Amino acid sequence: MKLDQINSRPPSVISQQQRDFYYDEGYLCFPGLIGENWLDPLRSALEKIIEATRSYTRSTRKVDIEPDHSADNPRLRRVAYLDEFDPIFWQLCADSVVLDIAADLLGPNIRFRELMMNFKWADGGAEVKWHQDLVFYPHTHSGTLQFLLLLDGATADQGPLQVIPGSHKGEIFAHYDAERNWTGAISERDLAGVKVDQAVSLTGPPGTLSVHHSRTIHGSAINRSSTSRPAFVITYSAADAIPYTAPAYPSVNYHTLVRGVQPHFAHHENLIVPLPPDWSDGYTSIFDHQYKQGQSQPDPSL
Secondary structure: OOHHHHHOOOOOOOOHHHHHHHHHHOEEEEOOOOOHHHHHHHHHHHHHHHHHOOOOOOOEOOEEEOOOOOOOOOOEEEEOOHHHOOHHHHHHHHOOHHHHHHHHHHOOOEEEEEEEEEOOOOOOEOOEEEEOHHHOOOEOOOOEEEEEEEOOOEOHHHOOEEEOOOHHHOOOOOOEOOOOOEOOOOOHHHHOOOOHHHOEEOOEOOOOEEEEEOOOOEEEOOEOOOOOOOEEEEEEEEOOOOEOOOOOOOOOOOOOEEEOOOOOOOOOOOOOOOOOOOOOOOOOOHHHHHOOOOOOOOEOOO
């Protein structure tokens, strides 16, 4: 759906001023929006997953662990396919204010793409280098967006999400090195022309929700604090944005229409988007691609 069509409908949750800010700056942040009535059951369900991973010695297609993960000291980087683990996770995606905000920004017809948890563990949780989401999953137009829900909040020293305002209006960069190896990150050469010094840190108390445009350049620093910074990552697309490539995390709910009606036409935008590798044979996480250090490869059967 084109922006003038989106703006023809008044937003139901956010203000028109917030909608305009999103399209001008490429992000929004809602400090403490999600209440404890949601956060408590989400924490309980997540704790069960963490406990189940204590015996893991290698990453799987669903769980990406840090190299020093152990039974006594579990250190996860990402858990994907969360919408399949517990009903509360799918409820968050399909029946909460998060979806309402997505519809206010993308239009009334919305598809679910994925839900995962990035843990950013205490005392060294991994950096995420500057990147743009659309390069990981090109669509016929850029009407996809990603939410981060801070389960326990985030401070400046915990490696919060950082976004570069207005960067969604600029170039879409290839996330490859000079030898055409996929890195999942914008190269240092390309970053030289990006206003990294203007990056905004999206911090806030537990329940803080942020959303950024699929072309917005963003990343996060190492967590140098003694407290972990778990964040749910939820991705939606406008229903008329059709993916060109296989999904990284094809859960049972992938591509489900969670709001509105099926479109009769695809919306195409004049974009040049570098294509990612073919994820059909499996994918672990952006951490794995950005920081391969000779670890054993994930077992796709798990």
